[in-house]
Amino acid sequence: xxxxxxxxxxxxxxxxxxxxxxxxxxxxxxxxxxxxxxxxxxxxxxxxxxxxxxxxxxxxxxxxxxxxxxxxxxxxxxxxxxxxxxxxxxxxxxxxxxxxxxxxxxxxxx
Numbered sequence: 200x201x202x203x204x205x206x207x208x209x210x211x212x213x214x215x216x217x218x219x220x221x222x223x224x225x226x227x228x229x230x231x232x233x234x235x236x237x238x239x240x241x242x243x244x245x246x247x248x249x250x251x252x253x254x255x256x257x258x259x260x261x262x263x264x265x266x267x268x269x270x271x272x273x274x275x276x277x278x279x280x281x282x283x284x285x286x287x288x289x290x291x292x293x294x295x296x297x298x299x300x301x302x303x304x305x306x307x308x309x
Contacts, residue, residue, distance in 0.1 A: 257271055
């Protein structure tokens, strides 16, 4: 793994934990798909603050997408300063959670 990347993550560990805590607080219960839009708007605002262009795209036709519970995707774009690798991040819907915690606590820190 790239040493610079690992160092950057280590230097921002508190910020990353705080972001994770904030995201877990959104009650994005699925089904039916509660709070997708507020969560997407939160992420979009964070990206914009860091200089990204942000676009929100509804996943029309995606499983679970309805007018009441739209599936909102956040697309953030940051144009680099030169040639190089392109990075894509995606989130897949998961399952198997046994406990829903809206007041997360970090129990383990590296």
